[in-house]
Amino acid sequence: MAIRLTDVANEAGVSLATASRVLNGSARKPAPEISDKVRAAAEKLGYFPNAQAQALARASTKLVGLVVRDIADPYFSTIARGVQRGLGDSGTQVLLASTDSDPTREIEAVRAFMSQRTDAIILSGSRGMSEDEQLLRLIESYQENGGQVVVIGQPLATTGGIQIDNAKTSENLAGELIRAGHRSFVVLSGDRNLLTSADRANGFLTKLKRTGLSAVDVIHGAFSREGAYMAMSDFLASHAAEISNQQLCVFCVSDVMALGALRAIRERGLRVPEDIAVVGFDDIPTLEDVIPSISTAHLPLEEIGRWAGEMVLSHGDARKMVVTGTPVLRESTEFFTRLP
Amino acid sequence: MAIRLTDVANEAGVSLATASRVLNGSARKPAPEISDKVRAAAEKLGYFPNAQAQALARASTKLVGLVVRDIADPYFSTIARGVQRGLGDSGTQVLLASTDSDPTREIEAVRAFMSQRTDAIILSGSRGMSEDEQLLRLIESYQENGGQVVVIGQPLATTGGIQIDNAKTSENLAGELIRAGHRSFVVLSGDRNLLTSADRANGFLTKLKRTGLSAVDVIHGAFSREGAYMAMSDFLASHAAEISNQQLCVFCVSDVMALGALRAIRERGLRVPEDIAVVGFDDIPTLEDVIPSISTAHLPLEEIGRWAGEMVLSHGDARKMVVTGTPVLRESTEFFTRLP
DNA sequence: ACTATCGTGGAAAGCGCATTCCCAAATCTG
DNA sequence: CAGATTTGGGAATGCGCTTTCCACGATAGT
Known part of the structure; x- marks a missing residue:
């Protein structure tokens, strides 16, 4: 149905591998002449990389999950805006989930994000947590599989995040x-x-x-x-x-x-x-x-969100920071x- | 790294196909006895289906893209909440994009959603549109590939949506x-x-x-x-x-x-x-x-969002509805x- | 009793892409 | 100028899963 990379490669008269190298940031840069041909073909055909396939082939989705209690609540929507700003033009997409304060839905959201293999999960509207064994285990297993967790509010022992004192x-x-x-x-x-x-x-x-x-x-x-x-x-x-x-x-x-x-x-x-x-x-x-x-x-609600977004991008140093209100x-x- | 369906199948002593049939809504239901074995194995191993792989194998992502001008604006955040409510527990995830009123970012958002192969795109904070040839073409090509477009505000000729008079x-x-x-x-x-x-x-x-x-x-x-x-x-x-x-x-x-x-x-x-x-x-x-x-x-902001969500679910009848304010x-x- | 049908599990073929590996040509070295 | 080395394109493999397509045994039909 949609245009595949193969189609582009054929159109340009090159191999699939070359087309891939041209269109997606690969370490190897094909010759300028060939690159142009490929890009022209892609443009002509209206090619869109299939993010799912890319995610499968690479091992990263460029997706981050954001869970809030209620996106219509100004507190959370301001944070959400901050997160988006923090992510900037990194190409990372935000998957949004609202829990309505329901622990069950929170767990469902995390499960869904794990299924989507999001690179990170930002937990913003969480409750006691320390008590919620199930969520805790879920999060640990997510981290074991390379997922990053940023908690806004009360970071867990194992996660980074922005603690609000x-x-x-x-x-x-x-x-x-x-x-x-x-x-x-x-x-x-x-x-x-x-x-x-x-x-x-x-x-x-x-x-x-x-x-x-x-x-x-x-x-x-x-x-x-x-x-x-x-x-x-x-x-x-x-x-x-x-x-x-x-x-x-x-x-x-x-x-x-x-x-x-x-x-x-x-x-x-x-x-x-x-x-x-x-x-x-x-x-x-x-x-x-x-x-x-x-x-x-x-x-600083929006900043807090932005910091969370930036933490996600700087993958790795799961720092913790503490914010005290004024x-x-x-x-x-x-x-x-x-x-x- | 993460547990694959193959692992579950091995653990349960069945084939990959059977495991798939048990764990994901297939038309064919394996015998109860076998099903239980598979489910037990999945539970034991902590299996999570890889949504990307599923999306690739099926041809649907269970993802919908929502583009708004500013998620921190109560107008949009209320609609966003509605959309989530409308999607209910259908398992459909929402991909959020804010454009900051920038037509370029709006186009980028739509491109990103097309790459993600979202089943639908809900356009909420759009501008003139009729003028924006580029967006229009993008949307058409999205629709040709089976994507559903729901516009809130001024539906386009080719799209369904909720028109606000x-x-x-x-x-x-x-x-x-x-x-x-x-x-x-x-x-x-x-x-x-x-x-x-x-x-x-x-x-x-x-x-x-x-x-x-x-x-x-x-x-x-x-x-x-x-x-x-x-x-x-x-x-x-x-x-x-x-x-x-x-x-x-x-x-x-x-x-x-x-x-x-x-x-x-x-x-x-x-x-x-x-x-x-x-x-x-x-x-x-x-x-x-x-x-x-x-x-x-x-x-009725939240309702409008909900209707949009429901339209997405009832895939197919891209109805238009008109709302007049009171x-x-x-x-x-x-x-x-x-x-x- | 023997064939036609059904029900079930398994093997295998992709889905669209990144990437490793291989090979030919081009460049360099002395 | 021959051999060593780099450069760059292509074939092939695999990511994790769904889904035909097969094979086989069980059941039904006459």
């Missing part, structure tokens, strides 16, 4: 908030078994404790806008007293959750930050358009003293 | 705004050669003309948040008079642009909608978190009469 970042963030005057905190955390979520919440609490404070409450919701909205609504409904007494500061373990919480707060007729302050985590681009501007811990206090946490 | 949607939107009381409009359009942008702007203007109105001004900026921000800033600086005389209504050809415009307006110290009203187009999820709520034309007036276009 969630705990420390949260501590710093808490520190800044305290310095700004806040004393009454509520932590809005995500799923308990999501390591990212837990680390952020714990880091925050650690700092509070170390300063002699403690959280008014720690509440849990799904690690999503909706989850936060519901959790926050519940909280507001049952804690009217605390809220009218003091300016509470709600730390949400992600910006997306902060936005959900914000909505709940507004629906309740409360003002941010006058009645209740809100902080997020990640600094997703979406925040640019939200009023009041949301305080958060800035993570607290950014904006309008949503302006401190107001309550009159007694 | 931008013009009509804009007309309806303009109608609603007029009904709400607005009379002074400014159209903030994107790149002139972007069909989507032009259609939306023209549809809007058509409706105005048909109602006996005309736009105060039509301005152009890059089809992005930044582009709109700059264009709007310029406009505000040079049209102070018009603005203080009446409540202008700025129609932006996309929500993303509307957000950029909104920022420019706010930086100028103007209020929305009291001083100036703003309308977008698309109804991206981001709008949920913006205050004031932004009026727009709602497009005007949604929210706070950003509340009408205020100016005292004389």
